[in-house]
Amino acid sequence: MARRTHVTARQERLGAELRKLREAAGLKGREAAALLGTDAGRLSQIESGVAGVSEETVRRLVAHYACTDPELIGALVTMATERTHGWWEAYRGKLPTAFLDLSELEYHATYYWDVSFLHIPGLLQTEEYARRILGHRVPELPVADLDLRVQHRLERRVILEGPQPTPYAAVIHEAALRIRVGDRAAARSQLARIIALSEGNHLTVRIVPFDLDEFAGADSAMVYVGGVVPKLDTVVRDAPHGTAFIDSAAQLDRFRTLFHRMEAVSLDPKRSRDFIHKLAKEA
Numbered sequence: 325m326a327r328r329t330h331v332t333a334r335q336e337r338l339g340a341e342l343r344k345l346r347e348a349a350g351l352k353g354r355e356a357a358a359l360l361g362t363d364a365g366r367l368s369q370i371e372s373g374v375a376g377v378s379e380e381t382v383r384r385l386v387a388h389y390a391c392t393d394p395e396l397i398g399a400l401v402t403m404a405t406e407r408t409h410g411w412w413e414a415y416r417g418k419l420p421t422a423f424l425d426l427s428e429l430e431y432h433a434t435y436y437w438d439v440s441f442l443h444i445p446g447l448l449q450t451e452e453y454a455r456r457i458l459g460h461r462v463p464e465l466p467v468a469d470l471d472l473r474v475q476h477r478l479e480r481r482v483i484l485e486g487p488q489p490t491p492y493a494a495v496i497h498e499a500a501l502r503i504r505v506g507d508r509a510a511a512r513s514q515l516a517r518i519i520a521l522s523e524g525n526h527l528t529v530r531i532v533p534f535d536l537d538e539f540a541g542a543d544s545a546m547v548y549v550g551g552v553v554p555k556l557d558t559v560v561r562d563a564p565h566g567t568a569f570i571d572s573a574a575q576l577d578r579f580r581t582l583f584h585r586m587e588a589v590s591l592d593p594k595r596s597r598d599f600i601h602k603l604a605k606e607a
Contacts, residue, residue: 333425335373338403343371349389359388399552422567437548438494489526495586497532515604530590544582
């Protein structure tokens with residue numbers, strides 16, 4: 325297959341998973357390439373996501389790598405052969421690539437966990453809240469660029485509000501609920517949206533209150549996106565240089581543990597809804 329003009333995070337992930345399987349099998353790149361009947365440069369392009377890969381090639385590679393996990397193999401084949409042109413493609417060339425990669429990741433999610441301490445999670449934000457958050461940057465974005473980012477964030481909500489919503493769980497600190505990104509009316513509207521969404525069977529919101537003793541987990545903000553199999557899970561974190569997509573086994577295990585710790589110390593869903601109702605009345 326020809327070299328790609330742009331490589332998505334999903335395509336990079338497929339290549340990375342094939343590389344992990346090769347390394348676990350104890351094979352060097354040139355050795356695996358020889359088994360495939362190609363050269364090391366071609367295999368390197370596959371593993372970096374620069375070159376596409378067919379179903380036959382994926383199955384030959386995983387056989388050489390002695391992978392016997394049928395669910396993982398099936399997921400890798402799907403990643404290699406699926407030709408999804410989702411709604412986010414309309415933004416290609418208009419928004420940073422990470423925005424599109426996140427949308428594609430969410431589209432394929434089997435479940436979605438969010439932990440946030442200072443801001444309402446993006447998927448739960450109202451349009452006004454999103455506009456103020458996305459507009460608070462230096463230098464300021466041109467109006468047209470800001471409009472595009474807001475529109476994109478609102479379209480991402482399809483995974484919660486579409487015909488087949490993705491199971492979603494959020495842990496939100498009280499600070500995020502109390503910080504007024506807009507005026508009082510905007511704050512009430514934002515809280516009302518969270519309350520309405522939390523009444524759905526597919527969505528759970530838990531609150532970490534200010535008065536919780538011995539809470540030291542405020543550095544645990546994350547988005548954890550479940551893959552078809554656990555090995556294909558992904559953690560998304562904001563970093564000073566942009567969005568980071570994390571997929572190493574050790575880091576995934578770490579963030580799973582952190583999420584469950586946040587769940588354990590938060591209020592249960594009913595008490596959390598009551599808590600948000602109370603804040604909405606005070607706003």
